[in-house]
Amino acid sequence: MKPIQVGLLGMGVVGTGTFNVLQRNQEEIKRRAGRGIEITMVADLDMARAQSLVGAGVQVVNDARAVIANPDIDIVIELIGGYGIARTLVLEAIAAGKHVVTANKALLAVHGTEIFAAASAKGVMVAFEAAVAGGIPIIKALREGLTANSIQWIAGIINGTTNFILSEMRDKGLDFGVVLKQAQALGYAEADPTFDIEGVDAAHKATIMSAIAFGIPVQFDKAYVEGITKLGAADIKYAEQLGYRIKLLGITKRTPAGIELRVHPSLVPTKRLIANVEGAMNAVMVQADAVGTTLYYGKGAGAEPTASAVIADLVDITRLHTADPAQRVPHLAFQPNAMSDLHVLPMSEVVTSYYLRLRVADETGVLAKVTGILAEAGISIDAVLQREADEVGGEGSTQTDLIILTHDCVEAKMNAAIALMQAQPTVLEPITRIRKEELA
Numbered sequence: 001m002k003p004i005q006v007g008l009l010g011m012g013v014v015g016t017g018t019f020n021v022l023q024r025n026q027e028e029i030k031r032r033a034g035r036g037i038e039i040t041m042v043a044d045l046d047m048a049r050a051q052s053l054v055g056a057g058v059q060v061v062n063d064a065r066a067v068i069a070n071p072d073i074d075i076v077i078e079l080i081g082g083y084g085i086a087r088t089l090v091l092e093a094i095a096a097g098k099h100v101v102t103a104n105k106a107l108l109a110v111h112g113t114e115i116f117a118a119a120s121a122k123g124v125m126v127a128f129e130a131a132v133a134g135g136i137p138i139i140k141a142l143r144e145g146l147t148a149n150s151i152q153w154i155a156g157i158i159n160g161t162t163n164f165i166l167s168e169m170r171d172k173g174l175d176f177g178v179v180l181k182q183a184q185a186l187g188y189a190e191a192d193p194t195f196d197i198e199g200v201d202a203a204h205k206a207t208i209m210s211a212i213a214f215g216i217p218v219q220f221d222k223a224y225v226e227g228i229t230k231l232g233a234a235d236i237k238y239a240e241q242l243g244y245r246i247k248l249l250g251i252t253k254r255t256p257a258g259i260e261l262r263v264h265p266s267l268v269p270t271k272r273l274i275a276n277v278e279g280a281m282n283a284v285m286v287q288a289d290a291v292g293t294t295l296y297y298g299k300g301a302g303a304e305p306t307a308s309a310v311i312a313d314l315v316d317i318t319r320l321h322t323a324d325p326a327q328r329v330p331h332l333a334f335q336p337n338a339m340s341d342l343h344v345l346p347m348s349e350v351v352t353s354y355y356l357r358l359r360v361a362d363e364t365g366v367l368a369k370v371t372g373i374l375a376e377a378g379i380s381i382d383a384v385l386q387r388e389a390d391e392v393g394g395e396g397s398t399q400t401d402l403i404i405l406t407h408d409c410v411e412a413k414m415n416a417a418i419a420l421m422q423a424q425p426t427v428l429e430p431i432t433r434i435r436k437e438e439l440a
């Protein structure tokens, strides 16, 4: 049978990795897919560079629409990124009857409902393994491997840039700004790292996992998103002393009140495997009723790890494109007519536990006042750590850090308690609040 023909939009790092891995492993991939898979057309604005990467046998154009219009192309890989032209091209490819493979988490987290509906109406597949945690086959695991389960929660380190920064901050005792500059110099962080460090990239991925885990629509606009820019080396150090590491987690959880969908720095017990995922690596922990806890670990970015996921999608489509669309795995794991309308909880209704750091005047009664506010609010304290003033502010210092770990409480209650504590004249700086996840 003649190979299935693939058109590639965007010959960047992942596009190049995909082309190379497909070539290198073509024989094995063909034995698995039952048919050869060939990238026969590439669209990239830098045509000369793209042509030099793919060789003379592949047609290179600078117009993505020429790929979509080519009747010989069965599958379009979208590796352009972003919500703009990528959305238009993906919808046009679907309208032209092409199956689509994309690594574009932003696009799916924001426009997934529209894109999956268009694909279902046209009877084509949109595959997106590479959109979440790069080379880790987490979409496959959630959508197929865990299909027997009622999934209870997912917690993932799903942004390598921020995990690299947090690891460096902990290892070297450095503050965020210093490590960010180093990460940029080493190529671990983009020149504009906003999406990574503000938690947006992780929230895109958490949104997609949430939809697949619970059969709800993709709803990025409902996600709570907080990045790592306000973390200091001191918090990482104090957390360590209390037996925790700070990780940027993407969390989605089923609760009786609704679905939690949130990205924020979290204290995680050092004894959990996921707390020991360091550097730019990713890991996703899934709690499900039948299987219990499972953990998926690997590279979340990079040319060939991401290519691994893109090509897995190409193989799936090659195997399934002649099947009755009703027999294929649904885009979001659940049949489109069986989606749930469970609502996503606002952050104020989320229940979790907390790490609080208060810079306070080292005076009589300050600790009693603060703990009194928490007691009054019905918030139970789990642990308190107070450093010597000299250790915090240098010899003769009259200030100190008060670190409090709480038991679970609803976020709205904690917000109110923090406002009351902050209003105390003996609380000298904005209170640091970091959520804590036991992941038990």
Ligand code: HSE
Binding pocket: 158, 159, 160, 161, 162, 196, 201, 300, 301
């Ligand atoms: N910028 C992402 C990360 C990789 O740092 O993990 C692509 O999502």
